[in-house]
Amino acid sequence: MTVAPADIAVELGRTAPDSTSAEYAQWELWIADARMLIGARLGDLTALDQGRLDYVVRQAVSAHVRRPDDATQVTIAVDDGQSSRTYRTAKGRVEIIDEWWALLSPPNTNGRAFSIGPTTAGNAHMPWCALNMGGLYCSCGADLTNYAYPLFEGGVLSDGDYY
Numbered sequence: 001m002t003v004a005p006a007d008i009a010v011e012l013g014r015t016a017p018d019s020t021s022a023e024y025a026q027w028e029l030w031i032a033d034a035r036m037l038i039g040a041r042l043g044d045l046t047a048l049d050q051g052r053l054d055y056v057v058r059q060a061v062s063a064h065v066r067r068p069d070d071a072t073q074v075t076i077a078v079d080d081g082q083s084s085r086t087y088r089t090a091k092g093r094v095e096i097i098d099e100w101w102a103l104l105s106p107p108n109t110n111g112r113a114f115s116i117g118p119t120t121a122g123n124a125h126m127p128w129c130a131l132n133m134g135g136l137y138c139s140c141g142a143d144l145t146n147y148a149y150p151l152f153e154g155g156v157l158s159d160g161d162y163y
Contacts, residue, residue: 003031003057011062027061033094034060042105049104056100064094126150 005027009016017023034057039045045053075084124147125131130139138144141151 003054003061005031007054007058008061008065011058012065027065030061030064030094031057034096037094037096038104041101052103056096056104059100060094060096124149 005019005024006016008027008031017027035045035053038048038053038056042048075082077083123132124142124145125138126140126142128140129135129142129150130137139152142149144151
């Protein structure tokens with residue numbers, strides 16, 4: 001399902017504009033803009049969860065319809081004095097916030113930064129490795145293979161093969 005201006009009207013709780021009006025054309029353009037922004041960042045839209053995609057497009061466009069430029073002007077007048085301020089927080093275009101990006105592309109939990117892999121039991125260093133002789137570094141290269149086997153200085157793997 002793709003988002004249509006009628007869906008935006010339902011989200012806003014009002015009647016949809018006439019299909020020949022400028023407002024209807026704006027809403028269609030903003031829907032296309034939201035889909036373009038998502039596609040530019042995440043690639044093929046058909047590969048995404050369509051329910052989530054529709055939700056994000058609907059939310060982004062309805063937020064933009066509510067506040068297209070998000071300008072608020074406050075005027076305070078006391079006796080003969082007057083002060084005016086204008087506040088702007090929107091970008092003046094369709095915007096996908098970080099919360100919606102996270103909804104479209106959930107984090108990959110297969111691998112994590114700083115995860116620790118399991119190691120083999122026992123000492124993978126060769127008996128003549130510098131570490132076994134009291135050195136401050138590994139000379140057999142076991143530290144380069146995540147302590148699975150020594151990389152240098154020859155030896156026999158646990159299954160009897162030579163490396």
